[in-house]
Each structure stands twice: as C-alpha cells, then as structure tokens.
Amino acid sequence: MKQRTLLKLAWQSILKNKMRTLLTMLGIVIGVGAVIVMVAVGNGAQSQIAASITSLGTNLIVVSPGSSAQGGVSQGAGTFNRLTTADAVQLKLDGTMLSAVSPVIQTRAVVIGPAGNWRTSINGVSPDYFTIRDWSVTSGDIFDDTDVKAARKIALLGATVAKNLFPGVDAVGAQIQIGHVPFIVSAVLAVKGQNSTGADQDDVILMPYTTAQNRLSGNVRLGQILVSTFSPGDIPAAQAEITDIMRNVHKLGDSPDDFTVRNQTEIAAAATATTSVMSGLLAAIASISLVVGGIGIMNIMLVSVTERTREIGIRMAIGARGSDVLTQFLVESVVMSILGGIGGLIAGYAGSLLLAHFTGWSTAVPASAVLIAVGFSAGVGVFFGYYPARKAAALNPIEALRYE
Amino acid sequence: MTSPGAPADVARAVIEITGVTKVYSMGTNKVFALRGVDLTVRAGELLCIMGSSGSGKSTLMNVLGCLDVPTSGHYVLDGIAVDGLDRNALADLRNQKLGFVFQGFNLLARTSAVENVELPLLYDREHRWSDPRKLAVEALGRVGLGDRLDHQPSELSGGQQQRVAIARALVTKPTILLADEPTGNLDSHMTVEVMALFQDLNAQGITIVIVSHEPDVAKYAKRVVEVRDGKIIHDDPVTERHSAAEDLLALGKVDPVVVTDATPVAVGAA
Numbered sequence: 053m054k055q056r057t058l059l060k061l062a063w064q065s066i067l068k069n070k071m072r073t074l075l076t077m078l079g080i081v082i083g084v085g086a087v088i089v090m091v092a093v094g095n096g097a098q099s100q101i102a103a104s105i106t107s108l109g110t111n112l113i114v115v116s117p118g119s120s121a122q123g124g125v126s127q128g129a130g131t132f133n134r135l136t137t138a139d140a141v142q143l144k145l146d147g148t149m150l151s152a153v154s155p156v157i158q159t160r161a162v163v164i165g166p167a168g169n170w171r172t173s174i175n176g177v178s179p180d181y182f183t184i185r186d187w188s189v190t191s192g193d194i195f196d197d198t199d200v201k202a203a204r205k206i207a208l209l210g211a212t213v214a215k216n217l218f219p220g221v222d223a224v225g226a227q228i229q230i231g232h233v234p235f236i237v238s239a240v241l242a243v244k245g246q247n248s249t250g251a252d253q254d255d256v257i258l259m260p261y262t263t264a265q266n267r268l269s270g271n272v273r274l275g276q277i278l279v280s281t282f283s284p285g286d287i288p289a290a291q292a293e294i295t296d297i298m299r300n301v302h303k304l305g306d307s308p309d310d311f312t313v314r315n316q317t318e319i320a321a322a323a324t325a326t327t328s329v330m331s332g333l334l335a336a337i338a339s340i341s342l343v344v345g346g347i348g349i350m351n352i353m354l355v356s357v358t359e360r361t362r363e364i365g366i367r368m369a370i371g372a373r374g375s376d377v378l379t380q381f382l383v384e385s386v387v388m389s390i391l392g393g394i395g396g397l398i399a400g401y402a403g404s405l406l407l408a409h410f411t412g413w414s415t416a417v418p419a420s421a422v423l424i425a426v427g428f429s430a431g432v433g434v435f436f437g438y439y440p441a442r443k444a445a446a447l448n449p450i451e452a453l454r455y456e
Numbered sequence: 457m458t459s460p461g462a463p464a465d466v467a468r469a470v471i472e473i474t475g476v477t478k479v480y481s482m483g484t485n486k487v488f489a490l491r492g493v494d495l496t497v498r499a500g501e502l503l504c505i506m507g508s509s510g511s512g513k514s515t516l517m518n519v520l521g522c523l524d525v526p527t528s529g530h531y532v533l534d535g536i537a538v539d540g541l542d543r544n545a546l547a548d549l550r551n552q553k554l555g556f557v558f559q560g561f562n563l564l565a566r567t568s569a570v571e572n573v574e575l576p577l578l579y580d581r582e583h584r585w586s587d588p589r590k591l592a593v594e595a596l597g598r599v600g601l602g603d604r605l606d607h608q609p610s611e612l613s614g615g616q617q618q619r620v621a622i623a624r625a626l627v628t629k630p631t632i633l634l635a636d637e638p639t640g641n642l643d644s645h646m647t648v649e650v651m652a653l654f655q656d657l658n659a660q661g662i663t664i665v666i667v668s669h670e671p672d673v674a675k676y677a678k679r680v681v682e683v684r685d686g687k688i689i690h691d692d693p694v695t696e697r698h699s700a701a702e703d704l705l706a707l708g709k710v711d712p713v714v715v716t717d718a719t720p721v722a723v724g725a726a
Contacts, residue, residue: 057578068566366562369523370576370624371551373544450523453562 079345084396094331165217176264192239353440365452385437393429476529555625652700
C-alpha cells in the first residue's frame, strides 16, 4: 500500500470521529503545551541571569586576594591580602591582552547630604572601571587620571544614593560629607539595577582609588582588581598572563598563588547551574502530562480497535495483511499525536506569552521546542499506538467479520 | 472428475478440494464441522451451496474463501495449492483471486460507495492497478450504481448496498466470486434483483459460488450442492432454472437499474 494512501486512510478515519479525535488530541496538546511553557520559563530565567551577569562587566576577570593557612588549616578567601595598587599598575603596564584594569578599594561609610544621611558602600576605582563595567553617568563627568594623581575629593553617586540624598534635585556640584571629609559630587551614575544575587548595584559611591585610600580607608590593600580583555576569546590566555605577572610582582618563586583569578563564565556557571536544575525539574513534571496524554491515545485506540473490529475483518477479507492493518492504526495514532503536538506548540507559545504578560517573568521559547514537540509527540504516538495496532493486526478475519 | 453442472468438460477447475475436514476443539470436545468434503468448481459455474444452520456450509465457505485453513485435506485454488500458506499469503490470495459478498453487506460506514469499491485495489501488493478510482467507477456502473458514486452506505437501500458490495468483489477481476447468504438481509423483491445481477454477471463469464439456505436462491443457480453434517449429500444440476430477470418483470419492474431509480433515497452528496 502506498504511503499517500495510508495517510489518506488515517485522515479519513480521523475526520469520521472529529469529537473523539479532538478530545484525544487535547491530552497531547496539554502535555506538549505544558512542556513548552516550562521550558520557556526555565529558559527565560536562565537568559535573565546571563544578562544580569553580563551587567557585572564585559569580558570581566576578577583578581581577588588569596587565602592563608595557619597550621595546615585554610583560613578562607581574603584572609591573606597582598593585593596592592602596585599590582594593578603593573598589570596595566605589562598586560598585552588586557584592555582595562582597575583596582577596587571597598569600604563603607555614612554619607551626609542636604536631605539627610545614608550609609553606603564606597568604591575607590580607576577611570578604567567605567569601561570594564560598561557604566555611564546621567549627569556630570567621569574622573580621569589627573584626578587620580591629585587624589581629588570628588564623588560619583549611584542612582540609589542620589535619590536618597538629593531627592528630586540634580546633585552634581553639591557638597557632601563622607565620614568627616567634605566631597564635591562630580557625577550621578546611570541605573545599573540588581545583580544576580539581588543586591542593589546603584547603592554605591565611586571615587578615585587614591582618594579612597588616603582619605577614607587608610588601607593599602585592595578588595579586588577588575580586568577586562579585548575579546571573550582572550579570557583564558589573559587569566594565565595575569597569573604570571602577579606571581612576578609578588616574587612567589615556588610558593602557591596568594591571589585568585576568576572569570565571569565561572561566576555565571554557578548561577546557571541552579536554574537549569530548576527548569529540568519543571520540564520533568510537565512531561508527566505528556505521558498521561499518550495513555489517552492508547485508550482511545484500544476502544477504536474494538469498535472497528468488523471494519478490520472486512479489510482482511478483501486482502489486507496484518501489517497493513498495523500500519493503518499506527499511522492514525501518529497523525493524531503529531497534530496534538502542533496544537501543543501553539498552545505552549501562547501560554508562555500570557504568563510573561501576567507575571512579568521573562519567558523564551527555544527554537528547538518545535523539534522537541513534534518529535516527542510522534514518539508518544508510536509508543502508545503500537499495542492497539498490534492487537488489531492479530485479529482473526472470520471472528472479526462475525463481530457485532 | 466431472461435475454434473459443469458447462463442458473442457472448462478449467478453479476450485478443487479433496478430503477436507475441519475440527474445532471446544475444551475436551471435538466438533467436526466438515467430515471429508470433495468439491470441484469449474470456470463459468453458478453454484449454490445449500444447507441448514450448523450443516457446515459456512465453514466450507470460509475454507473456500481462504479465511480459514482446513484441519486436513487439500485445496487447490486456480492452480495454487492453498495448504500450508501463511496468513500473509492467504491475504494476498483473497485479494487477487477472490471476491467476497456477505450477508450483512459489510461496507465501511461513513465511506462513499466509490471509496468502498476501490478499497481492495489499494491492498494489492503488486500494484497491478494504475487507476483505482476509474476501475471502481466502472465496477459501480456495471452493477447499475453509476449515479450513486458518492453516496454513503447509510444513504442507500439494502439492495443497493449489496450491489456496492458486489462491485467491490468484482473490481479486482477475481477468479471466483464467493457470496455468503447474499440475500439473507433482503426482502424477496431485492433478492430477485440481486440474483438477476448474479445471473447477468455469470452470463458474462464470472464464476460464482453462493452459500444459502433459501430454496428461492437455489432455483437461479446452475448447480446445487447440499451440505448436511459436514458432508455433501446432494450435488445436482438445476433442471428447471429460473431467470431472475423474467421473475422481476413478473413482479412488475422492468430492470434493476430502473428499480433503484424509483427507490426513494436520501440524496446526500451528488
């Protein structure tokens, strides 16, 4: 029997029982739809996290202080801080793959402005910092190397700080007091939003690292050094280069590194791992409904075999082989489940749009969802259609013809 | 081996069974449906197998129709030994050599007449037929239903449904046409109508075997075989053979095609 004829026969039989076919397909529609919505939610969460990690900086490498050990017990990261501004300067000088290097001096202080006071983080950085973190200002100007050399008492307010200290007015040019030191506000930074852990990145004041060191922290050690490479492909080589330079500067010889070099991908990986477990779980739960839909198909096909016993007898009497009957029923269940899969694809797409609209979650239906939906539903059709089809093919033509 | 009703000795044997038995096991009981049947049917015959319920005539029909295999004995259909063939080979034989007409018409519901008729052609494994639709239309024309191609079984009278079934049996140009109680579900008028069609087809050279318990049917055949208790007890030519077409005229109708036109029919698709 020709393929086209088989498809035609299956289609005729599907059309003959429109209502029943629709209800059967509904199981697959819901199953495939649920899987797609769940995959879209998981996918959306992942790309949101990826975006927030990118907001940390482009092609970012972070050099942090290393750990110390006392009597064989590691004291944890940051306990042995030998990072200095000299390291940053040397990296900038010797690095061939590094486009920007900025030391970061971190401290906290109470800031007093005209409208009140506000406790916030103070970061002392170099002008490269703005390149690395792709951060701009909404008013005022970024400082330059002369400001760093002069250790000028200027402050760049994060959007949150500006909002709290200068509600409704432009802060640029105003005077504030950080600790006991008077500062001039030179700029207000653009909104950066939350980072991947939910911390407000705009609750910060930036200033030249020399100023922070001399006027506020008094500490020569750096919290970290941020480095940017020219392209993402340079990151692994750049990490090796940074390690080399740092070991030289610190004259480490055979001793282990007293610093750690991490890149953005490693930071991202940890965050993504969590969401992929979550979206995997969601998809697994959703695929249960796909299995239930498949059982629905099997159920209906079994009923259909019983109901059409006489038809099967007729077909066999006029020369259909068992394999012809088997193929016919299998094609029917596959056509039905593929149609259900396509319906589920549309339903899933619409569902994820609705979900995004009403919950504000970001959802993204991956392109592979089309293949997954159609492939899975065809698989369900074959798997759950085989047993009923097999049963139909094994009928004895005489008994089938006599069946009332 | 000459058969009393055969037109001539030169006619080829299309069915030849010898010593066929069929035993059904029902638990420990054994039921003998056929107890050694010998039968030869030659090309061009119009044979009626008579017998009451339980005589074994239906089992004989199933064996002749390659739907069932005998417990013992030999069966040669159109020169092919049927003994020991598997399910698939039997299905192919049914498709190529046999045409079936059943008591209950056995048409596919919600399927147009022409689609019903072309069905056996679609199951042909050797792709002998290039245009199933054209052949199906021709076959329906041959049984006088050329104007009912797109009607579904529910839109046709019993006699018309049986003629669709006959068209389906004829469409593959079978060696032999087997009819199992073809008039069992029809009133006397339609019975004569269908028998007239069988006589007409037989006159065109088609070999027909009818199984029936109605003496009314037997009188239109050329030869009658009677089965009782799984054995053939009579095998005689019909001496006073009736012409169904003449009987129809006597009933006041001109011919089957006109009859169908006069029958009120729910006209669905045209």
